[in-house]
Amino acid sequence: MASKIPLPSLNTEQIAFPVEIRGSQSKSHHSFGLVKSMPGKINHNNTLSQSRKTHIVSGVKQASYDKAASSVAAKTCSMLAHFWREIQGFNDWENLVEPLHPLLRQEIIRYGELVTACYKAFDLDPVSKRFLNCKYGKNSMMREVGLQDSGYQVTKYIYATPDININIPIQNVASSSSSCSRWIGYVAVSSDESVKRLGRRDVVVSFRGTVTNPEWIANFMSSLTPARLDPNNPRPDVKVESGFLSLYTSDESDKFGLGSCREQLLSEVSRLLNKYKGEELSITLAGHSMGSSLALLLAYDIAELGLNKAQNQTQSQIPVTVFSYGGPRVGNSGFKARCDELGVKVLRIVNINDPITKLPGVLLNENFRVLELGGRFEFPWSCSCYAHVGVELVLDFFNVQNPSCVHDLESYINLLKSPKINQQDHGDGADDDDNFLNKAREFMLSRAQNFKMMPWKNAAGNMVSLVQSLRT
Secondary structure, three states, X not given: OOOOOOOOOOOOOXXXXXXXXXXXXXXXXXXXXXXXXXXXXXXXXXXXXOOOOEOOEOOOOHHHHHHHHHHHHHHHHHHHHHHHHHHOOOOXXXXXXXXXXXXXXXXXXXXXXXXXXXHHHEOOOOOOOOOOOEOOOOOOHHHHOOOOOOOEEEEEEEEEOOOOOOOOOXXXXXXXXXXXXXXXXEEEXXXXXXXXXXXXXXXXXXXXXXXXXXXXXXXXXXXXXXXXXXXXXXXXXXXXXXXXXXXXXXXXXXXXXXXXXXXXXXXHHHHHHHHOOOOOEEEEEEEEOHHHHHHHHHHHHHXXXXXXXXXXXXXXXXXXXXXXXXXXXXXXXXXXXXXXXXXXXXXXXXXXXXXXXXXXXXXXXXXXXXXXXXXXXXXXXXXXXXXXXXXEXXXXXXXXXXXXXXXXXXXXXXXXXXXEOOOEOOXXXXXXXXXXXXHHHHHHHXXXXXXXXXXXXXXXXXXXXXXXXXXX
8 A cells, every 4th residue: 555654845935835815715726926928028938927916936046946956856856756655646646736746746746747748749731741640759858848858758659639520621621530539649658767767667648739620619519428437337327528538439441451549548458558568657647728628528437447456466556647737627517426436546636717728518516506505505517517526736827928828838837837927915805706707708618719611710709708897
């Protein structure tokens, strides 16, 4: 059984301290942020925002900060081999998120960079022979994206396409390409050398976020449908968003001779677990935006099918952990409960100003299914309410010059890498919801420009207007 020894404290004076979000919060919500870029005070380093009081480093020179960060990184590297189970969520990150422990912070950044590799390697040049695929071969990808020292070797590329029969013109894409498979991410395994540093053999699956228009449509398919991933027990009460499920399960054999995204993933993960059976193992799934939804579906799938049952004497089961960056809700309360029951650990890193993290289920969500009125009353529609899974680490940033940065993965990672701001107090946050809705409108409309059909652009703006009107 994993050790429950608490991690030793490191000097975090020059790293980061927690941020209060709104009066009272549940234990699964924690925060971390930077100052807002306001007109006339443009921050060219893409510095980020907050609307409540923040307690982070003030007046620290970059050279001093970098030196301190390097020193802490060296210390945390030596600790990881001993405390990796806690970092992977064995105790649901208790006492590690608030304040954010440097070792956990380092791992969040590291896995985030493995996700960033997907974007750097994805070919969006319509005239390229590798259009909508990875630019590089498996053996060279890590080197080409600047992660040659990551300690991981890519073993398989993963392809997926949502099964959506909607005739929508896609900018700069031939009609024959609109339904073909797209490279969605990769599977990798830690090298023998990095096993010593990590304390175990780590199997990683990394997913990019939404890029193509059909994927954006899949994001907006907000109907719930039973997952039914276990053939021996379909569990009709466990429901997930239909667009994400389509992307995960749609067959790819027509173009690549492959099965579905799901079949590709389960086959490769099973192969690696069998190859390294007898070793201490972990399964880490990381994704941004839509990719975090696929990561959570895969984590649930692995645990539901029992693929993470350990075959050595030191582990009863292989830990399955999801690092989700800017991820939406994936399923209903039944899905959340089943993930918790199976021991799937999820750390959601979210920007409070990011509209994608509020979707789907803007209205019907975990906050609108139970009424506390002299007792606990569960509404009849509670099974149709979306619910987030796991522990939440809240970031707080917004750039008025570039509203879409609120969902940008590099913005997430840069904040975690360089949390240098002065203490600020921008009021009690009474207008936070209105501010969010205005930011959501800007973000959705900027994304809607990718569609040639005006109704999709109107729908993006009207959705936010509807929510705002219902609140008044």
